Amino acid sequence: MKHYVVINADMTKGTINRNVYGHFSEHLGRCVYEGLWVGEDSPIPNTSGIRNDVVEALKEIRVPVLRWPGGCFADEYHWKDGIGPRGQRKRMVNTHWGGMVENNHFGTHEFMLLCELLGCEPYISGNVGSGTVQEMSEWVEYLTFDGESPMAELRKANGRAEPWKVKYFGVGNENWGCGGNMRPQYYADQYRQYQTFVRNYGDNKIYKIACGPNIDDYDWMERVMKDTHPFMDAISIHYYTIPGEFWKGKGAATGFSEDEWATTIRKAWFIDELITKHAAIMDRYDPSKRIGMIVDEWGTWFDVEVGTNPGFLYQQNTIRDALVAGISLNIFNEHCDRVVMANIAQMVNVLQSVILTEGEKMILTPTYHVFNMYKVHQDALLVDTHALPVGIQNEDRPHPSLSVSTSKDAQGLLHISLCNADLLSENEVTLDLRGLAAPGVLVTGTVMNSEIRDAHNTFEAPGVVMPSEFKAFAVEGTIIRVTLPRMSVTVLEVAPA
Numbered sequence: 001m002k003h004y005v006v007i008n009a010d011m012t013k014g015t016i017n018r019n020v021y022g023h024f025s026e027h028l029g030r031c032v033y034e035g036l037w038v039g040e041d042s043p044i045p046n047t048s049g050i051r052n053d054v055v056e057a058l059k060e061i062r063v064p065v066l067r068w069p070g071g072c073f074a075d076e077y078h079w080k081d082g083i084g085p086r087g088q089r090k091r092m093v094n095t096h097w098g099g100m101v102e103n104n105h106f107g108t109h110e111f112m113l114l115c116e117l118l119g120c121e122p123y124i125s126g127n128v129g130s131g132t133v134q135e136m137s138e139w140v141e142y143l144t145f146d147g148e149s150p151m152a153e154l155r156k157a158n159g160r161a162e163p164w165k166v167k168y169f170g171v172g173n174e175n176w177g178c179g180g181n182m183r184p185q186y187y188a189d190q191y192r193q194y195q196t197f198v199r200n201y202g203d204n205k206i207y208k209i210a211c212g213p214n215i216d217d218y219d220w221m222e223r224v225m226k227d228t229h230p231f232m233d234a235i236s237i238h239y240y241t242i243p244g245e246f247w248k249g250k251g252a253a254t255g256f257s258e259d260e261w262a263t264t265i266r267k268a269w270f271i272d273e274l275i276t277k278h279a280a281i282m283d284r285y286d287p288s289k290r291i292g293m294i295v296d297e298w299g300t301w302f303d304v305e306v307g308t309n310p311g312f313l314y315q316q317n318t319i320r321d322a323l324v325a326g327i328s329l330n331i332f333n334e335h336c337d338r339v340v341m342a343n344i345a346q347m348v349n350v351l352q353s354v355i356l357t358e359g360e361k362m363i364l365t366p367t368y369h370v371f372n373m374y375k376v377h378q379d380a381l382l383v384d385t386h387a388l389p390v391g392i393q394n395e396d397r398p399h400p401s402l403s404v405s406t407s408k409d410a411q412g413l414l415h416i417s418l419c420n421a422d423l424l425s426e427n428e429v430t431l432d433l434r435g436l437a438a439p440g441v442l443v444t445g446t447v448m449n450s451e452i453r454d455a456h457n458t459f460e461a462p463g464v465v466m467p468s469e470f471k472a473f474a475v476e477g478t479i480i481r482v483t484l485p486r487m488s489v490t491v492l493e494v495a496p497a
């Protein structure tokens, strides 16, 4: 397949919010417990209970924001159960995820410490489904009130004198489903009430996030936007890439067929249509684009690995996941006028994780490497880019085989991320850089690819799918001709020279 890509380097279309490269960690399976939190007495090296190896790996990819404690768990989480001496914390049943006993050892203080260690912003999901207005209001007071108040005193008694800074606060999660099975008009009223008591204390200004629709529920978006838009800063959407059917068999994470590859890639592209259509509804109520769209759950969802707890959502991660990540992140970049945050589900050991752990061992997944390669887009300017297939599209490949996005950083360097999701063929791509104030360019690049469609890293062989230097390009003035290997993600750095 051949492609011609025009990049108007002098035309920028807004800033790619660093939070598009955000993450999500839920009390689900081995994400929080084992993946992030091992406890102070663990032989696994840790800082106040948080494992050091995972933190170091996550710092490398510059995690900008972390959503917690759920997911579905958020709407059955009562934050006061997770503060105070750990030995005295209430135990509860995690009814959504495996019916496990939750000992609440990882609570507000532990999460805020994790964010401090990662150098990221916290994004807290409040409980609308089974919590009260008072409970939500008091959580914000506990976190952010500086002065004398019942919750500030409680926080001080628990060892934290200074309030934290918390910007991102979600008012409920999936309230159309696990968060209360509400109808949109009912949730809209609930949202209006709950958010009233999510207060700004001192100079801490909360950015309020309403629960948006499931996938293509445009009716939910319409009704919630209509009734609540003056009261929100952002609204979420959720979309998972599932090759099969949710309740009948989602498909395996490894050992899948060529058809399943194609279906997965096609479904990953669908998020472009979803964002476009939901944004069109938002435009009607918010033409100035004050309100952000937050894709606060996205990624692949496959059948769990054989022999693992079905409620733990543990799945392997292959070069196919890397392509889904690369395509999705390119799409989010291209919608930077509306998409202000995205949170891949989930950070460790659950769904499309960037890290998998087994006891003291840790591996980085192909998805991790995509986040590392793409971090150059964080806070950069989106550059006008047009990909044009050359020749006739093959009917067997109904989705574009090339995904591309370009940004310009503060130093004037261009970064071009390119995905070739074709199982069989290379992509020959001509990049025509226009509007540069220089006659030529210096190019370097990184590529991650595989000859095997389900190639993945294991605890025994952690380096099977890894980025390496990309050399398959030739430069003529401001034209770059690249040959993208099949099943590959590539990022080029282009310096005008």
Ligand code: AHR
Residues within 6 Å of the ligand: 026, 070, 071, 072, 073, 173, 174, 297, 345, 346, 351
């Ligand atoms: O990420 C797993 C689950 O998917 C979340 O808890 C829920 O919000 C969604 O349905």
